[in-house]
Structures are given as structure tokens and as C-alpha cells.
Amino acid sequence: MIIQKKRKSSKPSWLKKSLPKGGDYQRVRGLLSKARLHTVCQEANCPNMFECFSKNTSTFMILGSECTRNCRFCNVIPGSPLPVDSDEPMRVAKAALDLNLKYVVVTSVTRDDLEDGGASHFADTIKAIKAALPDDPKVEVLIPDFQGNIEALKIVVCAKPDVLNHNIETIPSLYPSVRPEANYQQSLDLLQNVHTIDDSMPVKSGIMVGLGETMEELEQTMADLFNHGCDILTLGQYLQPTKAHLKVEKYYSPDVFKALEKKARCIGFERVAAGPFVRSSYNAQDLFGS
Template sequence: MRPARPHDLDQEGQSCISCNPPRHPRRLRPKAQGRISRPIPWEENPLRDLKLPDQRHPEKAHRPDNAQPKKPDWIRVKAPTSEGYKKTRDILKEKKLVTVCEEAGCPNVGECWSQGHATMMIMGEICTRGCTFCNVATGKPQALDAFEPGRVAHAVEQLGLKHVVITSVDRDDLEDGGAEHFAQTIRAIRHRAPGTTIEILTPDFLKCPPSALETVVEARPDVFNHNLETVPGLYPEVRPGARYFHSLRLLQKVKEMDPGMFTKSGIMVGLGEDRQSVLQVMDDMRAADVDFLTIGQYLQPTPKHHHVARFVTPNEFKGYETAAYGKGFLMVSATPLTRSSYHAGDDFDRLRAARFAKLGRG
């Protein structure tokens, strides 16, 4: 039999070092040299301050600065101070609603809000596109808020709106582009405020199946608006994520699905287009049976956005209005300060009256 190994006692003679080796603090494995943690992409950063231009539009950081020319007298507007403006602002804030009036920096916000009118922007404040003319923030949006349609409807009721405009950011991250959310919002408003007419300003649903557009049209808004924004030759620079003829075809499809639904579209001028290209867009819209045309002056939000090529004069806008009516539009709004939802309620009444007159029912 093999003899037992003698114990190696420690200095105090209390414990065998061989049987009970001393414990040492756990040694940490040294970090791999050169390893860097993945930075959070700007579009996913939850700490972005969207009030700061460089964080609101980081996708435009590589663009050279464009000088922002001084606005002519016919563009300037007064700062909002009325009680009506404050009331509208407070209701929207209470309901935690986003408006395109604020997000896009609309020059008419003071006038519209003082009258209790606001264009509500659903599906968040972050867009998946990066159009060079637009002031809405770009990035990775959050999940849809299931309670938003109800809050919008409650605000419409509380404001006592006769006509409401609902728009949204582009949501290319959603399979249906947010079509069902649009439909739910329309239905919620119909339930809460049955006497309110509803106008929607939609994205192009470029990456969505045909059922997306069908979902929105079946919800029966009173006006379906989708803006072409500019002439086709400027799309690669101004609206790179969109397709001119897809947008045109979308408007045409709405009429095919529901011939009685009013369709509307708009463009900006002062981006570098010429008069002939604007007239061609009018012809394209009429071929798609668009009822209502809006034309307004492009205003540059920041130096990183597309430059203002020129300020179109009021007389030129008047010429566009005359030409558009001559091409058969039922309603035209063409002024420097015209925006998609500017005076939308009054314009809807005139639009409906124009159709009745055309049908001999006026």
C-alpha cells in the first residue's frame, strides 16, 4: 500500500496547503485589445433632442450649407399671440398630439390655431424618409400608439372642428405603411364627431401591398390628399425616397376605387422648376382626375435643406391659378402662403359647391 503523503501545514500549523489551497481574488480576463462597443446609430438614439437641427436632421449633416435668402414682404407673417391660439395649443398638448403645423414649421400656424384649426400628424413625429425640403425629423420611429386614434377624435370633438385634416409621417417600417391606423383614426372621429368632415393627407404607401390603399379608402374620408410636392425632374434631389408616377397612380387608384371621393394634391414652387414643368404636372393630375390643386412657395427650414431657388411673385401664383382652373380643376389654391391644409375647411365647402354646380345641382 502506497504511504500517505504528509500534510504541508501553513505557518500557523492549522491547515494543509496542499489540501486547502489559499483562495485568491477572481482574476478578470483582460479586455481584447482594439475591441470597440457598437455605437448606437443616430436613427435609434432615444436621447436625440429633436428641437436641435443637427439632431433633428443628422442624415443631412453631409450636405453643404445653403444660404437662406431674406423673405420678401409678401411672405412675412405675425407671431401668434391670440387666446384662440393658446387654447388650441393647450388642448393638443393635453392630448399629447403631434401637429404638422409645428413639426414642419408652417408659417400659417398662428392664423390657423387662432381659429381652432390644426392638422394632426399621427403615427409619431419621426419619419422614415429624408426628403430634402421637409422639416420633419428622420430616423427609426417608435411603435404605433393604439390609443392615438381615440385621443385625436376627442381633440376634434373638444375643438368643435367642422373640418379636420389628418396627416402622418412616412412609416416604411410597417407592412401596411400605417393604413389601418389611418382607418382607425377616421372611424374614431366619425364616432366622436359625426358632423365633422375628414380630410387625410397620406404618404405614398410605396412599399406596401395594394390592400393598404384599399384599407384607407374603405374608411371613407371626405377628401383624400396626397402631395406630388414638386415636378418630376426634381424628385432625385428633393424627394429621393419617392417615385413621381407611383404617387400619380395612387391618386388615380383612389378615384377608381371610389369615384365620388374628392382627391387633392399639391406642389411647392421656388425649388428650381420652370413654368412649363408646373403646367405639365397640372396636366398629369387632371389625367388622374384630381379635383383640388394647391400650390405654395417653398421655404427653406435650415441651411442643410434644399435651397430656395427663387421667390415666386403673387402675380405668378395668380397665373398658375388661372391656368389650373382652365385645365378643369374644381378647386385651386395658389398663393405664396398656401399649404395643403391652409383654409381647408372653407375650401372643402367651395369644392363641394363646385361639384354640385358641375352636376347641375347647385
């Protein structure tokens, strides 16, 4: 009697991505390395990195490569960050200029060790990019929660980014296992406070799916975001970076993502990106202009 071994489960076909051929991948990687800059593409092990680098773009990650929090889904290294690098904003601006970017996305690790959570550094980076790039460049920032510090938020908003993004990430009931050092309501309040400070600034947020949420919970979170002033929404599939991170509970098919996009539009969102490979900064320029 022959006993067949059980095959290991693999990702569904729609999550198998071909590496792009040619393009500027090596040039972008070399430029970033020479400038001593980090990208969320590399640090978070993003599945779109090869595609984005080959298209001559990336998402800059400021304030170091080590995070003061340890979210269970994130591949960024937790630890004790180095002191803030005051030259970094100018290096980001120079790299954006060298890449000929018209739309620049800047994010960061969470820096709970800093009094303003790194808000001043975000503001300096926004201003440096706006000053260095020609033809009215657009800057989108993906910020941490600043521990609910509205004064820190004001510093970033008053630097006039073109989009302010803060990801809610998941539904409230999963926060203890997914984002144990964050607070769902605090993140919603941050999004609402952006419009309190500057009502004209577009506000963006993103949700990962596949961590064990129900459709009803997802709909409620989308409604919560919309009711707290979120204008732009991204929905993407959570992928486990390493075996040490949270497991994927469910893979959503492209058809389910289409249904989620439809639900988001019914709630009131006019700008939505939903799909297995969608990330908050992926094709951000296209979503901004849609």
C-alpha cells in the first residue's frame, strides 16, 4: 500500500507574480543604497518591490529602519532606533529628484521614543521635497498614530502634504493580536483630526484582509473610516512575511476584492483601490488622480 504524503498548501494562482524584465530595478536599488536611504518596499518585504523599482519609483521610509513597536504582521525590525538623521530630508529630496519623481510617497517607522513621534522630521522632509523638485511635485505621507498627539499631527498637516495617509490596518476585534500597541479609536480620531486642522486635505487609509475578519466586520470598519473623514481607501491581501509573523487565515479572490470595492463605493468612497496586491502606497499617484 502506497501512502501519499500530503502536499503543503500553496498560495492561490492569483498571488503568483512574475518578476518584471529589464527596467530600472538595479539603478533604483543602487541609488537608494548610495544615498543611505531606506524604503518600505525593502524593509517590509513588499511583493510589489520589483515592479515598483523597475518603474523607477519607491516609497521612502524615514526615521531609521528599526521600529519602537512590534506589530505581528509587519516585517520591519523592532528595536531601539538610532538618533534622528538631520540630513535625511535633503537626501530623500535629492533621490526623488534623481528618480525624476512627480509624486513622492514618504512613510516611517513608529518612533514612540521621540517627543513628537517624528512629526518635525516628516515636515522637514515634505518641505525639502517641495523645494527641490520642479513643477509642483505631489507628496503623500503615510504616518504613524503619534500616540494621539494632535500637536504632532498639526506639524505634519501644516507642512502641506498633498495626501495624508494613516492605515487602520484591521478591524477593532483583531487589534490585540495584530496591533497590540495601537488603538483603533485613536487611529480613527487621528484621521478625523486631519480635517479639523485642514478641511481641504485628502485623507487616506488602508485595510489588510485575510487575518480572520468577517465581511460584516470589514464593512463596519470601512463605514467607520468614511464617517471619520477618510476620502481614499485601499484594501489588500495580508501576506505572511516570515513564519514568525501572523498566519494568513484566508486568501481573498480577485472577485471578492471587486465586491469589497463595490461595498466601499456604496458606503460613499469615491476613490478606492482593492485587490490582492494593493498596498497603501502602490500606484498611489493613480489613485490620487482618479
